[in-house]
Amino acid sequence: MYKIFKISIIFFVLCTFLLKVNIIYAIEDPLAVSNNRFGIHIFAENDLLDAVRLVNSSGGDWGYVTFVIREDERDKSRWQRVFNNLRLLHLIPIIRIASSQEEYGWKELDVDDIENWISFLNSLNWVIKNRYLVIGNEPNHASEWGGQINPEKYTDYLIKFSIASKSASDDFFILPAGLDSSAPNSDVTMREEDFIKNMINAHPNVFDYIDGWTSHSYPNPDFSGSANDIGKGSIKTYQWEISLLKSLGFEKDLPIFITETGWAHNGDSENNHYQSTDEISSNFIKAFNQIWTEKNIVAVTPFILNYQAEPFNKFSWKKSDKEFYDFFYKVENISKNKGEPVQINSWDILANLQTEVNSFGNIIGISLVKNTGQRIWKKNEIFEIKINEKKYKINSIFFDYVEPKETSLMFYIITPE
Known part of the structure; x- marks a missing residue:
């Protein structure tokens, strides 16, 4: 009973966090990541x-x-x-x-x-x-x-x-x-x-x-x-x-x-x-x-x-x-670097359609999400979030690429790292 309660609490915190992602605004050092100067x-x-x-x-x-x-x-x-x-x-x-x-x-x-x-x-x-x-x-x-x-x-x-x-x-x-x-x-x-x-x-x-x-x-x-x-x-x-x-x-x-x-x-x-x-x-x-x-x-x-x-x-x-x-x-024809600039990755959860916890304690679900950031989401995306110094990985599957401002169904598995 305690384990179920604990998982429920974690799930509640995760969902609450996911409803609105806080974005930190400040310029990034463009040379702190891989950069293509061309x-x-x-x-x-x-x-x-x-x-x-x-x-x-x-x-x-x-x-x-x-x-x-x-x-x-x-x-x-x-x-x-x-x-x-x-x-x-x-x-x-x-x-x-x-x-x-x-x-x-x-x-x-x-x-x-x-x-x-x-x-x-x-x-x-x-x-x-x-x-x-x-x-x-x-x-x-x-x-x-x-x-x-x-x-x-x-x-x-x-x-x-x-x-x-x-x-x-x-x-x-x-x-x-x-x-x-x-x-x-x-x-x-x-x-x-x-x-x-x-x-x-x-x-x-x-x-x-x-x-x-x-x-x-x-x-x-x-x-x-x-x-x-x-x-x-x-x-x-x-x-x-x-x-x-x-x-x-x-x-x-x-x-x-x-x-x-x-x-x-x-x-x-x-x-x-x-x-x-x-x-x-x-x-x-x-x-x-x-x-x-x-x-x-x-x-x-x-x-x-x-x-x-x-x-x-x-x-x-x-x-x-x-x-x-x-x-x-x-x-x-000159060899170039693969740049990896920082993009804002944020989303809104519009609806949680189905959720369950499997035997490994992972949260599996389907949500309706809106891309509110700058990245174009691929069909398979991995998101990372941190709550109270603990990291969680979200393995997500979309039907198609999701551009900013677009809404899509997201199938996901949330696992602690």
Whole structure:
């Protein structure tokens, strides 16, 4: 009688726990798990199938894609469809938020619009627990910040955005805008080191509000430098940037996201001065195998997978005839890691239809459950829960794959470990 009573109590506690899963919100260290650093920058969501072919090839899984969402594109239905597709394809999004374009270039990001951004971004069911956000783009160019260079205003925006986003969810992973390291001091540009120093002068603790570092590590001059170059204006610009931050008193080790890099090419023509696609193939092989290999690099997303018009067609990995340049295939064939990013796994028990305890003390049952997390449940899933320091394993069987927000019957066996 006591044994039955004890099992009943355990079962009651388990069912009570399962009714609603408590989720701990805080960013995850992307380098604490197996990580596939390969990624690509895309212009439109219809390039996702090509992206997954590139970054999840040759043993890889859960590579990265960087793309832009403008302030006039904040359509929840559209972007939830995109996120759901990314989830199916095992692609991790790095979102760069942007204003909108005017005659002189891009509008300045508006502090008064931050809450609209947070409301929109927080309404989405993200692909993984970390919500990677890049705040703006190259503000050391006047054309990227309302026709002016204003590091103080950018700093204010970055800090206020970080505070607002963390208030909504600690899963937001805030990254600063990538800067143009090759820009000189002029009427329309500012050297990166001067821009960063002005940011620190405006707010000495500005970089305490970021979770990682964004780098535009282009091989200059003219996007045509050697893969062997080092320092500022090379494909190792990120090293120079981190050294600069440390020299200015910022000691925190930041994970690095190289969201833009790559060589301009001559396409199938020999009529321009850029490197041949064969040379670029060799460059990327060397870069991925010998250079972008530091343990603190989370993602490398070269610019850009598919862009057929000026001024960015010289960076495109895809030809106008829908075939790819040779360097696409070379990178596709490089061995990659199987990423295992942290996803929220949560559920609601809508109804317990049948339960019993077998002779081994295991709980066997059928429940109607709703997937309220980020993972797509396979037909056979193993969940683990802990109650009072004791672990329980739930072996589950579903009729089919269960995507987030979907409801399904679950056949399960609960066993203590």
